[in-house]
Amino acid sequence: MARGEKPLDPDGGPLFEFAARLRKLREQAGRPTYRELARKSHYGIAALSSAAAGRQLPSLAVTLAYVRACGGDEREWKLIWQWTADACSGTDTSVEAGADNRKGSGAKPPYAGLCAFEEADAAYFFGREKLTGMLVEHLKEKRLLVLFGASGSGKSSVLRAGVLPAFPGVSSLVFTPGPNPLEECALRLAARAGVAPGPVRAELAAEPGTFHRMVRQILAGRPETDSATDELLVVVDQFEEVFTLCGDAQERERFVAALVHAAQAPDSRTRVAIAVRSDFYTHCIRLAGLVEALPHAHHPVGPMTAEELRAAIVQPAARSRLTVESALLTTLTADAHGRPGALPLLSHALLETWKLRRGNALTLAGYRAAGGIEGALTQTAEKFHDALGDSRQKAARRLFLRLVALGEGTEDTKRRVPRRELDSGPDTDFVLEQATRARLLTADADHVEIAHEALIRCWPRFGAWLEEDRGQVRLHRALTEATTLWESLDHDPDTLYRGVRLAAAKDIPAQALTSRERAFLDASESAAQQTQERGRRSLRRLRRLAGALVVLLVCAVAATGFAVRAQNTVTQQRNEAVALRAADEAVLLSRHNPSLAVQVALAAYRQTRQDRTEDALLSSLSVASTDAGTTGSTPVGRAPVGHTPAVPADGRTLAMADGSQIVLWDITDPRRPSRLGTAEGVGLGPIQFTRDGDTLLGVDSDRTLRLWDVTDPHHPTVLSKRPTGHTDGVYSVAVRGDGRVAATGSYDDTIRLWDITDPARPRLLDTLTGHDGDVKPVVFSPDGKTLASGSNDHDIRLWDVTDPHHAALVTVLKGHRHFVDALAYSPDGRTLLSGSDDRTAQLWDVGDLPRHRALGELARHTDIVTSVAFASHGRTAVTVGIDGVVHAWDLNDRARPTSLARLTNPGGTVKEVRYLKADGTFLTVTAHHSVQIWYTDLDRALADACDRVHGTISRAEWARHFPRLDYEPPCPRRT
Structure with missing residues (x-):
């Protein structure tokens, strides 16, 4: 359902008429949602929705993308845009005029765009x-x-x-x-x-x-x-x-x-x-x-102050004898001030505005025509992409994906690639030349790289490529590294791919491979065939020897029983080793072939019933059930995508903060989530439901507290928004069980308590100080009398918030050796679970405050523990971390907790975990913002496994994973 738009201001003049026409065009197209328009146009939702908001004139490129997505006449709308731009500024802002400026000038730009300022640019470096x-x-x-x-x-x-x-x-x-x-x-x-x-x-x-x-x-x-x-x-x-x-x-x-x-x-x-x-x-x-x-x-x-931003905008222009319109200066400063990572976007927008300058003046009209700070980079990238033919667009996709290093617990970064890694060809060479000319890439004689990581964050098309191909990019990156190693060791056959790695690499499209990589895979395939042939010869020899052995055994009847038992033991040990190896392969397969992964894991478990094969089955089934595929842009059997999750007490709704909006999902059946509605924000961070699920709280990147009424989740409405008063980013938000008090934890080392009895008028109650480092998690006890807070000072502080106007410190829990990143109370409020950068999770007895004591330590992670959660019955808990492991724990004896399951997310870092139901179902959010549903009920897994399968494992696939075992597909084709 398309979301409602705010009414236009009838006194908006030309902007009112322009926006009204855009909205009418959207109506005539059947009111597609802005997410659908974004998918068609490859521009962000925020850019497209603001185009029809009537507040400012969108760039020409954004306008035409909007029109194209709605099936409008681009030539007609180009004239409408130019007329509106003239009416708003009183000057000629046509694209053609801007183009004349570019053609007639060979002057050095005073701004660096996406590239860093170099030592030679020191004369233009200000602020x-x-x-x-x-x-x-x-x-x-x-x-x-x-x-x-x-x-x-x-x-x-x-x-x-x-x-x-x-x-x-x-x-x-x-x-x-x-x-x-x-x-x-x-x-x-x-x-x-x-x-x-x-x-x-x-x-x-x-x-x-x-x-x-x-x-x-x-x-x-x-x-x-x-x-x-x-x-x-x-x-x-x-x-x-x-x-x-x-x-x-x-x-x-x-x-x-x-x-x-x-x-x-x-x-x-x-x-x-x-x-x-x-x-x-x-x-x-x-x-x-x-x-x-x-x-x-x-x-x-840190970020630039307003004065420093003004210097960075005005002084380079003055050095080149240019002027900056006061309206442009005001707009640029407002757009960039307080925004983390805004400098490359600002510099690129200024460079594009300089190209559209009028005489010696940089104007607001030119800035808007360039796309503004939000759209200039997207506009440049889309213009570059649209100018390529079909084959060269595919070459561009392959090139840009090769220039990214996928993050493990961090954002994706750019990757400096040696030119020898790229196949030289007419398409690749042309794309590289045009992308370098557009300043999207930088290249020298030896290397190529993305001009700035801002391109990864701000070009929607690039982000979509990464999301679609993330698993394949990882496979391809590993293949590239293996190829380089093979070449450096003079084609050593021991470095070639075999088994599951070779099978996975074959799924990479041939056109994405360089000649070096193809040669490596060809050599790997040849080596694999030779190995298989040697295996067949060995099997024939073994059969001949077995025949001779039978003759000998007939002659030695007394030894028959012993030999049979010995052979059975050897066979059993061999089969067990094959099953354990197949279980590990199943987890790796689950990212790019979930159906096959489930069948391999299920067959391995049936062959050898151990903790390792059980964990592999649960891991493969959970991953497969959430990554089953898509149709268009609507997930089918797949969990939603976002950044920060919130789940109310009944576990029926999921809210995901996704950049500038919150998306609400019905997860009554978590395997088949259905989208409900959206709520808008500004760079949304932590969010939380009240216990009844009727109100949702969140904090924007500009540190504004927002409350939404989500009684009707199809149409959430804003109840209030007010500045938190925090002087640094807000890491977490918590709501007391009675829904009357909330808490925010911030990097300014403080916690703020809020009265939200009237959600339309939240009031500050108290500010808690005492931590000597960033405050990270905050969580209320189930009875609402205590607030726990974790910090980069390694401590956990417990506060008495019975009277939230006068909260008081109760005690400090010490024991972690590094930052405290996660906290959760048990349902009875007598136990606290904490997760830390020291790779451990710790249970604390807090049932008789201020007395407290450390209970059992959960120390199975190999990297930072990022999130923890108790099940609603309190007998189990889950910890997740940067190592990509999802640990489920039995807490019946909290002094000596034991492992229930060690599940693996092959996609890497897991950032958040939330329990959904008492039956052990929970969800996790990865560092790359995908949501996965998990459960630890083995009986349910065995019953459901074959329902997740599409196509029976083939004999060739079986032989690859279970060599020398009889073909027994665990999920045979139904007749």
Whole structure:
């Protein structure tokens, strides 16, 4: 059902008439939903809905995309748009006029677009003077700087165009780590020293002090200079590549050790500046060589102030003798202020506005025609894509997917790809040239990469590609790495694919493979066939030997019984090993072939009934049941997609915060969810239902508390919205059982309590302080008298909120060795379960406060525990984590909890878990925002398994997973 739109302002002048015409066009098209329009046009829902809101004129590209999706006349609407633009601004804003400006100018743009500012661009780099000064003083004093900031916060630009020019006369070395950081480092140092890189690489791996000695050698070979400048400034940009691209933990640690030693040696001549994305902070503190230096070396990059934004907008234009319209300056500042990661979008919008300038003026009309901060990047990317033919669009998709490193508990990142990894051909070369010209990609003689990760977040078409092909991208990335290893080891046959990996790789479309990858798969297939032939020859020999053995056994009747028993034992052990291996393969298969995965797991369980095969069956069945496929854009047998989940007490409704909106789903049958309605917001974060499920609370990225009436989930309505007063991001929101009090936990180290008795007028009750770090989870006890809060200070604080106007600290639970990320109360309120970055979950007895004690520790995760939950009966709990494992626990003895099931999500990191019913059904949300339904009832799994199957396992597939076992399909074709 299409959602209702707000009435237009009849005093809106030309904008009112323009928006009214768009709405009429949508009516004539049958009122398609904005999600349907977004799917057809590849523009975001927010951009399309705001086009018909009547508040401002959308860009021409967005307008034509809207018209195209509704089946309108594009030529007619181009004239309507130009007439409206003229009427709004009183000036000629036609696209053709803007094009004339572009053709007639060879001037250097004053803005960098998606690319980082380089040292040569320092004259145009403004707005970060204060930060630059602090970083320069830090480097002069301490020699090692680790710069943390969100993607799009400007880390690269401030180091390259701010810090480097502040060290005149000092040699610099700027590089990104890539998949082989030691090799990259050796190449750069060897080139400066004029020696071969091979020995340098070997010495760096053997001794961290090599970097320091090489720098001294390089500087000793320079002409006589002022000793004050006789140093080397090393900038390691995009340091997160040591985690996303480098798979060798030992090489990663040695690279870090070399950098830290070079900066901290007593006679150091090196200053090291490292730029790393803030969501990789926890990865950094796991590096022994870096964790000790971090307290004195790290520095955060925050968002720009309004004054800094104005300088970044106006000063580059002034340097190029251009002016910025005051209306444009006001709009740009308002659009970018307070938005994390907005700088590349702002810079790109300014670059596109510069191309549409009128004379020497950058205008608001030009900015709107470019698409604004939200749409300029999408507009550029869509224009590039639309200009390609069908075959080249497919080549573009393959190219862009190859340039992404999929996140594991973090956002997806760009991937710097060697040109040798790309097949050179007319389509690929043309796409690469056009994408580089559009500044979507950057390329040099050796490498290609995405200009900025903002493209991954803000181009809907690119996001759709990643969602559709995520599993295949992982397979393809692993194939690329295996191919590189095979080539580096001179085609060593031991590195070839076999078994399930070879079978999975065959599912990658042939046109997506390079010639190198095809050669690797061909060699793998040939080796597999040779292995099968050797197996057949061995089987024939065994049969001949078996025949001889029969003759001998006939002669040795006394030994017959013993031999039979021995053969049975060997056969049983062999079959058990085959079943265990098949169980592991089933979990891997479940991402891209769930039907086959269920059959392999079920056959393995029937062959060998162990915990391992049981867990594999439950894992495969749960994953398969939620990823069964799609028809168009409507999931069929598949859970909804989103970021933050909320489930009311009755477990019948699911709310998912998905960017700028909340989507409500009916999950009465969680296997067949049906979409209900949507509620709008601004960059929605944590959400929570009241116990009765009639009201939903959420907090926007701008720290605004919103409440919706969801009594009719098909038509949720906004009850109220008000600023929370928090000075940093809000991590969590909780609602007391009586629905009268809510709590918000924030990165500003505080908790705020709210009176929501009247949801239309929420009131602040109290602010709780005491944590020495970011407040993360907050949760009320079932009786509503206590609030628990977890923090980055490693502590859990329990607060008496009986009188929420005057809340008081009751006690502090200490014991975790790292950040506390998750909390849950048992239904009786006597036990608290906490999850931490220290990879453990801990049970606490809190039934007689202020006295408390630690109970059992759940320590089976290999990475951060991200979420925990109790079942409604309190006898079981679930913990999930970045390791992709979903652990179900038996808590009948809370001092000694035992494992019920160890389920595996092959898609990687699991971020959230929520119980749905007392029968053990629960849902999880992955780092990539897909929702999966799980249960741990083995009898139900065995009964339902074959209902999830589409097509019986073939004899060839059976032989691949169960070699030398008789063909017994667990789900035979029904007649």
